[in-house]
Amino acid sequence: IPRLGGRDLIPYVHSCMSHAIEKELVYDLRNDLNMYFTTTSMCDYRLVGKQFSCLTQESNHIPGHDHLYRKDYVGVSLIEYGKLYADRPQCFNDEKFFPKTWILSEKEQCLEFFSIFNSEQYLEMKKERGLVYIRKIGADAHQGAGVFPVNDKEEAYVRKKYENGTLCGEIDDNNLMQYAIYNPLLLNGRKFDFRMFMMIASTNPLILYYRDGFLRVSLRDYTPNTDERGAILTNIALSKIIFKLAKENGTYNGYTEDDLMNQAFWTMPKLEKFLLDTKVIDDPQWLDNYLRPEFKKAYIHLLRMSSGPFAKRSSLYEVYGLDFMLDEKLNLWFI
DSSP states (O other): OGGGTOOOSOTTOOTTSOHHHHHTTOSOOOTTOSEEOOSSOOTTTSOBTTTBSOTTOEESOOTTTHHHHOHHHHHHHHHHHHHHTTTOTTTOOTTSBSOOEEETTSHHHHHHHHHHHTSHHHHHHHHHHSOOEEEEESSSOOTTTTEEEOOHHHHHHHHHHHGGGTTTTTOOOOEEEEEOOSSBOOBTTBOEEEEEEEEEEEETTEEEEEEEEEEEEOSSOOOSSOSOHHHHOOOGGGTHHHHHHHHHHSOBTTBOHHHHHHHHEEOHHHHHHHHHHTTSOOOTTHIIIIIHHHHHHHHHHHHHHHOTTSOOOTTBOEEEEEEEEEBTTOOEEEO
16 A cells, blocks of 8 residues: 555555454554555444444455355355346346256256256267366355366366256255356467456446456367366466466467467457457447446346445455456356
8 A cells, every 4th residue: 555655544454464363453543544454354243334434434354245256155146136037038048158057066057057067968969069068166165276177087076976866855955057158259279258347336326337348268279178277267276387487488389478378368459359250240340339338238137136235335345357258159258
């Protein structure tokens, strides 16, 4: 904060303070500050509206936002939201923006998933698509660590763990199964996704802002049914070893570290130019006329399905990073 031109008015409160001091509320928070910016939420041990975030004081975490940032709770929200609009597909089509998801800790959903997994339909989809499902850990797994493309090896693991569905309702591991985007739009043969940004500026009233993000492009050629996670997942953490080797050795496969950075990170206008040059699109204002409006529609549905448990105060805000993909038909998917 001092580097940004501000003053830290409570320097004795910091992220390295002991757990005992933090949880026992040894230090009072000043009530004359405009904003509390903390690395973690304080709402577990301080009262919103009484001990902080009072009147004009803003704070940068929203109590109750689990259904927005945890994969398992997002899955629950999506399923319940889809039920609300089952007879009104013109308002929300649950096959648009959000891939079909099953929560395997829920017996009914687990059985539904395995009824497809054990069917001729799955064999046909596997033959056609190569990669049909992605397994995800529902919470507390980041940077691609909790995401597992269901290739042959992973399929054998899932079948063994759940005994082909006979153990549904008995295994409470926080696993989700989700349809993979089997026809991703590729950039020079490589998979990519978007890291986009969203700020909830207030939860009462609910105010949402959109901001462009950037593209994360894999440094490996895309192959759907492979053990090479970096060819399927685009998390930057999976490319760090390549950046490190390029830095240490001067180059990696003939590319400098800067070259690799330029390959791995694209701007939105760079994507638009690439798609125009390769004649995938023909609208020079494609970003404004199509892609950005699609992102905003997805944001609205995501907030509507997840904001019920939010603490409702005008003083609460938070910034989120959201991940999306495009398929080869330019359909947008929240992942």
